[in-house]
Amino acid sequence: MTRLTLLLMLLISTATAQVKPVQLADNLFSTYYHQRVSLFKNLPYTNGDIIFLGNSISDGGEWSELFADSGLKNRGISGDVSAGVMHRIEEVAQRKPAKVFLLIGTNDLAQNITADSLLKNMSWIANYLRAKSPVTQLYVQSILPVNEQFNKFGGHTSKAELIRKVNEQLRVNAAKQAYTYLDLHTLFSDHTGRLNAKYTNDGLHLNGDGYTFWKHLIYDKVFDLQQKPAILPVPQQLEWKDEAFPLYQAKSIVVKDPSLKAEAVRLKQALARKGLAVHITEKAVGNEPHFALALEKTVAPQHSDEAYTLSVNGSRVQLKANTAHGIFNAVQTLDQLMRDGVFIPGCEIRDWPAFGWRGYMVDVGRNYQTMDMLKQQIDVMARYKLNIFHFHLTEDIAWRLEIPRYPQLTAPEHMTRNKGAYYTVSDMQELIQYCKDRHITLVPEIDMPGHSAAFTRAMGVDMQSDEGLAILKNILSDFADTYDVPYVHIGGDEVEITNNKFLPQVTKWLHDRGKKTIGWDPGGNLDEATIRQLWMKDGAVNPKSKYIESRHLYLNHMDPLEAVNTIFSRRIGDRVKGDSSVVGATLCLWHDRIVLRQEDVLHMNPVYPGILAFAERSWKGGGHDGWITNIPADQPGRLQEFQEFERRLLDQQKLNFEGLPFPYAAQAGINWKLFGPYKNKGDLKASFTSEKKNFKNSKPAMEVIGGTVVLRHFWHPLVKGVLPDPEENTTWYATTQFWSDTDTTGHFWIGFQNLSRSYNSDSPAPGTWDDRGSAVYLNGQPVAPPKWRRAGQKGNSEIPLLDEGYEYRTPVALPLRKGWNTVLVKLPAGSFKGKDWQNPTKWMFTFVPVTVENQDNSRMDSGGSLQ
Structure with a gap:
């Protein structure tokens, strides 16, 4: 028996009694071992790494290249044993890695270390990592099978049965030792139980195919994905x-x-x-x-x-x-x-799709977007099988499409924002072709006769006048001759029709030139041949007409978490699939307020998570009656349906939206208990029993789920919150708990009235979360509201939002204690009538943990452990 083996056996007898670093004599280890250890100690410390720890089998993997991720680090040392890992584990633990994938033991068994001794060492490693780096998720991988038919490494390949016994005990110990066991042995074995010959050339180590297969087996664990690829939209x-x-x-x-x-x-x-x-x-x-x-x-x-x-x-x-x-x-x-x-x-x-019309609309009249940004959104549409790009080109703010016959339309002096920014004829043709290449139909919208102040400024006439109509017909004739598009959207909404012949003449003019027309409903006097696009609940539904659904599909009015809930739940056009009346739907992005940067429309609105929820529903069909804002916690079937979808959504976020705005965080596992209503008689500062410590033993009035909870929507009762009969001058409380493995800093989205990007709503007053007196406490301590950059700013369409929404301001950093942490949210309400129509009351709150990389060595899961 070698000196190292004797020392290892002595070491094992005390291994489970303490988690202090193990120090063995340097001469027990090879020159290569010391070379590697000294290198590891000198490498830069980075946060959130994923470490592959083990012997030559881990050492041989080019992990960062294999997974195309520089965050994967190799801590394998050829010839290493479990005691060697114990000897150097301190360097790993000090890095506070997000994950460790451990594979060790085959050399121990080859040196005749007993299975029991090896398992004790493995337990010590797990205990040490848990104690020194509780943020680290440990994956213990089974010892790989061996194959004696190559006539090499006889000391290793003779231990096949012992390897199986150790692996079985590693599986059994997983729950007690708080690690995740990964059975690679079964999948790397051939039908005889030996290491499959196609993955090795010596019976012990892996070849290129072996490492490639290994990557496939653990890919989902490395990137926190579901075991099977998450397809979205889900196939029929x-x-x-x-x-x-x-x-x-x-x-x-x-x-x-x-x-x-x-x-x-x-x-x-x-x-x-x-x-x-x-x-x-x-x-x-x-x-x-x-x-x-x-x-x-x-x-x-x-x-x-x-x-x-x-x-x-x-x-x-x-x-x-x-x-x-x-x-x-x-x-x-x-x-x-x-x-x-x-x-x-x-x-x-x-x-196959349930609906043939699956559209996404952008308003570039109010806020211009570059060609690159438009193409980015079109690429996302294509990836998720949307097939209509609705391009809203003209507005009161500006006319954005070049009309060579009338250059004054796009002159800077006739625009009030992004002056001089417009799309040339070649730009438009390029976009049309870009869409066609992706099997997307571009539907241009020239809004008429409403939303046409830019036309009036440029041409000096009202669009509904005889002179204005003549100019418009020239524009439409030139348009029809220039662009190969099957549809023209004519708008027709939000205007007093002073010329009843205007819309009929316009639509006939376009029909005669081979174009189909679409108009908003409610809107003007459209003919039966024009497709109606619904935008309000009271829009007429005539079975003889064709409709596109856009009711309550305006991203600019939705909070990010609410948006995914409500869009996913929708039953498009009150139908489970398209028919001769309802051809499909269009998801709309109207950002009425000016933005500082064009990218803000993607940061301040739930564009990409909304598109994915809409892609799922418009392709799959189905859905449920009514318009809701919250996850239906009281309906287990619907809750399970949403949870399954959210998992796929989050997988898509990780895989396809790196570096892109994606305002969403896991919320389907966040459970709240609601207490109330308490009559506050208009005193929003009034306190009630739920603020006292003993309220925890009380029975809640209801339990709800979500990162955002809407008690009462500003469009109540059309859009439903969690309270079936909300009352003015009442106070509610919500509470939840979540677990932290260590004392650390957590990061959270917190908010109480996420402002619509279309209303000219006022910014919160200094020192407040909102104008209702809402408050939030973590472990009994109040969470201070943000220091608003424009506190108390009167709403104005020409003053951009800066930090009013939780999704586009820095997450709140809060101290977490090891163990359970308690959140209490206070939700007073006075009158449901806002101070004016620009400031509607949306009684709601948001509290959800989010991932913030590279801060305080924290890699908090976006779903947390909320209960």
Whole structure:
């Protein structure tokens, strides 16, 4: 027995009694061990790292390259044993990593360390990490199988049965030792239980295919994803299979139909983004894994032009559809399936949209957006299968589309914001083609006769006058001759119609030039051929007309967390799928107030999380009656439905929105107890029993779920909050608890009235959260409101919002104590009548933990552990 083995056995006898660093004699370890340890100590300390800790098997992995993430660090040392890890674990713990993936033990067993001794060392490592770095999530990976048929490493390969016994005990110990056990042994084994020969060339260590497979097995754990790829929108029919396509081995895309060449190129580009090189060909090579694209009859109950089938097995990925658009949709789904760049899980998908019109609208009349920013949003639309880009080009603020015949329309002096910023003819043609390339129809809106003050300033006449109508007809004729678009949106809302012939003449003029028309409803006197776009509940619904739903689909009025709830819950046009009357819906972004930067419209409005929720609902169909703001906590089926969707939404956020505004945080696990109502008789400062310590034992009036809780919406009763019959001059309280593994600093979104970006609402007064006297306490201590940058500012459309919304100001940093932390929210209300129509009362609060990287060594999960 070697000196090291004897010392290890002595060490093991005290390993579980303490968690002090282990110090062994340096001469017990190899020169290579000391080289590596000295290097590790000199490397820069960075926050939130993911560390791979172990022996030669971990040492051999190029982890940061394999996962394309510099935050993954290698702490493997060839030849290391569990005691060696104990000897150097202090360096790992001091870094406070987010995660540690530990794989150790095969060398211990080869040196005849007993299984019991090895397991005690593993327990010590787990205890030490938990004590010294409670923020670290430990993954203990099973010892890999071995294969003696290579006639190498006999001391290791003779321990196959012992490895299985140790792994089983590691699995059993996981709950007690507070680590996550990952069974790699089973998946790396062949049918005989040996290390699969395709993953090794010596029976012990891994080859390139082995490391690639390893990446696939733990990809979801590394990035906190679901085990299966999260497809959004979810396919109509999806069946998983027990096989996988080796994506990293594929070399070709087989396509024979020339009309699918563009889609083949698109797939090739998607693979290139994952570091995979393929070529496009008309014939597969032998048994080589490949992709195949083909036009083939695809049956669907509706919208067969967008339907597709996608089949994935161990040797081929087959995409079939009736049209190139269907193949495009299949590629978007496939792109989500091949998230790790290694394997695509086997599956059979049959898919089609519930609604044929799935639109997103941007208002560039009020706030100009550059071509690059528009294309960014169009790319997101395409990824999630939206197919209509509604482009609101003209407003009272400015006319943004170049009309060569009338250059004065886009002259700077006739604009009140972003003066001189407009889209040229070539810009517009470029955008139309950019959309077409992604199977998106651009629908331009020239608002008439309302929202036309910019036209009046430029032309010197009212649009409804005879002279104004003549000019407009010239504009529309030039437009129809210049742009290849099937629809023109004419607006027609929010204006007094003084010329009853105006809209009928305009629509006929466009119809005669081969254009279909769309107008807002409620609005002007539209003909039956014009599609109505609904924007208010009292909009007429005539079964003889066609409609696009946009009621309560205005992102500018929604809080980020509320937006995802309400959009996901919607039943579009009161239908589970499109029909001859309701063709679909458009999600709208109206940011009436001026912005400092164009990007603010994406930061201050829940654009991307809203688009994803809308993509799910408009593609999948279904939904529920009524307009709600909150997660339906009292309906288990609907709650489960939302939780499942939120998990997919958060996966998409992590994978596809790095560096982009995505104002959302996990909220489906946040549970609140509500107490009330208490009559405050108009005294918003009045205190009640819920502010006393013994209230915890009281029975709540109700329990609700969410990061944002709306008690009463400003459009009550049309839009429902959690209170069925809210009362004026009452106070409610909400409380929750959440766990922290250590004393640390947490970061939170906190707010009480997230201002609409369309109303000219006033900013909160100094030293207040809102004008209702709302308050929040953490562990009994009041949380001070922000120092508002424009406290008490009177609302004005020409004064931009700066920090009034929780999603675009710095999260609140609060001290957390180890163990349970208690939140108490006080919610007084007086009159539900706002001081004026620009300041409606939205009785609500938001309290949700968010991830703030690189602050106080904290990597708090966006969902926290709220109960």
